[in-house]
Amino acid sequence: MQRISRARRWWKVSVPAVVVLFSFFLIVACEDDPTDIGLELKSALGKVQPVYVDTLRVYSSTWSRDSMRTDHSSSLILGNILDPVFGWTDASFVTQYRLTAPWIPGNNADVDSVKLFLVIGDYTGNEVTPMTVDVYESFRHIRYDTVYYSNFEMYDSISVWPVGSATFHPEDTMVVVYLSKTFGRRIIRDTAALQDNKIFTDHFPGLYITTRKSGALGEGGFAKVNLLDAKTYLAIYYHNDLADKLTYGFGINTYCARIGLYKHHYDEAPPETAVRYLDQEKEDTVLYVQGLAGVYSKLTIPGLQRYRDSLVVLNNVRLVIPFHNDPMGAIMRKPSILALRVRLGDSLFIDVADRQVPDLYNGRYDEEKEEYVINFTAQVQQYLLKHNDDLSFYLMTDYPAFDMERVVLNGWNNSRPLKLILIYTEL
Numbered sequence: 001m002q003r004i005s006r007a008r009r010w011w012k013v014s015v016p017a018v019v020v021l022f023s024f025f026l027i028v029a030c031e032d033d034p035t036d037i038g039l040e041l042k043s044a045l046g047k048v049q050p051v052y053v054d055t056l057r058v059y060s061s062t063w064s065r066d067s068m069r070t071d072h073s074s075s076l077i078l079g080n081i082l083d084p085v086f087g088w089t090d091a092s093f094v095t096q097y098r099l100t101a102p103w104i105p106g107n108n109a110d111v112d113s114v115k116l117f118l119v120i121g122d123y124t125g126n127e128v129t130p131m132t133v134d135v136y137e138s139f140r141h142i143r144y145d146t147v148y149y150s151n152f153e154m155y156d157s158i159s160v161w162p163v164g165s166a167t168f169h170p171e172d173t174m175v176v177v178y179l180s181k182t183f184g185r186r187i188i189r190d191t192a193a194l195q196d197n198k199i200f201t202d203h204f205p206g207l208y209i210t211t212r213k214s215g216a217l218g219e220g221g222f223a224k225v226n227l228l229d230a231k232t233y234l235a236i237y238y239h240n241d242l243a244d245k246l247t248y249g250f251g252i253n254t255y256c257a258r259i260g261l262y263k264h265h266y267d268e269a270p271p272e273t274a275v276r277y278l279d280q281e282k283e284d285t286v287l288y289v290q291g292l293a294g295v296y297s298k299l300t301i302p303g304l305q306r307y308r309d310s311l312v313v314l315n316n317v318r319l320v321i322p323f324h325n326d327p328m329g330a331i332m333r334k335p336s337i338l339a340l341r342v343r344l345g346d347s348l349f350i351d352v353a354d355r356q357v358p359d360l361y362n363g364r365y366d367e368e369k370e371e372y373v374i375n376f377t378a379q380v381q382q383y384l385l386k387h388n389d390d391l392s393f394y395l396m397t398d399y400p401a402f403d404m405e406r407v408v409l410n411g412w413n414n415s416r417p418l419k420l421i422l423i424y425t426e427l
Helices: 002-028 034-045 181-188 197-203 302-307 377-384
Strands: 051-053 059-064 075-083 087-095 110-125 131-138 164-168 174-179 206-211 220-226 233-239 246-251 258-265 286-290 295-300 312-322 338-344 348-351 362-366 371-375 392-397 406-410 419-426
Touching: 059 286, 075 110, 075 131, 075 206, 075 258, 110 164, 110 181, 131 174, 181 233, 286 392, 302 377, 312 377, 312 406, 338 362, 338 371
Parallel strands: none
Antiparallel strands: 051 419, 059 295, 075 087, 075 220, 087 206, 087 258, 110 174, 110 220, 110 233, 131 164, 131 206, 164 174, 233 246, 286 295, 286 406, 295 392, 312 371, 312 419, 338 348, 338 392, 362 371
């Protein structure tokens, strides 16, 4: 008994010091292979060869989001796709546009044309199919100082018909939408609104911009619209009694309220390829990860409990997650990096501690091996030291409110399974 008591006292006193030493090796070796860190630690402690375990069970399930905050972003997503796995996903947005200076159109001013310019910064999806962009006038007032989410309801507060439409091709870097002269004349004739932005946004709340639904499976895609680019703006071309070929530009700038809006209809995917067991504590052979406030995967590792009261220091804990080819795997771009997070409360997720050292965390897709590798040693070590109780982790895109990418991955019970690799040193 005395010997056991001494061992326990040694554990309580010495483990923090060992973990500090271990952390030191993590820092100095962050450019090395994670398994090399264990060898250096072994040498420092004078201990035996690290133990390698890759048989711990990883339980997985797939969950959908209700909504995410999408206001104040410099870029918003536009487009839709009928995905054979994730069903129909639609991304649209609403934005204010503002006076760039007080405007006096002049005597007998009339509109020649109205154009909306949208700068496209990125695209993923079907590289052949064009999409139709529709611009509606919004009648719902949105405020710059208010928080908005992706499920904000706009569809009952827009004009019955679009005020303009245009065809968008995947290779386009700019979309130019011709808006109706009637819309422009309403603006140019409201002279009181043209002197003050508060009055202007009260009279003209904004524009709702969307795309027409893609007609066939695998058609469509998503474009990232750079709203705060100086080349994204609304222009009215006009003339008056004194001059022709006049132009006034309205800005879409940082002071404009703007909201990304998403719809997900997972049930529109064919049953044989659709996401299975959504929002159930039920396991599939694959994992699903989708941006645009879509789905994420929950990973639970109960086997970590057996190490919690053991005299071990972790050298490396990593997930190796193989890519699972699916009907859209070659069309939709994969996330360049995946985030592993833990949950705080009902809806708040935070990165695992290892994200503080990005190169060590990794999380990137390996094109040659067709897999993601995520190191989360520090997070699990905190669990072993009882600094947290996290046995469940959440796999999602890095910026799930705005990432356009999606991916299907292999689960633990797949023929080429996900692996949790645990390397530790016994004290």
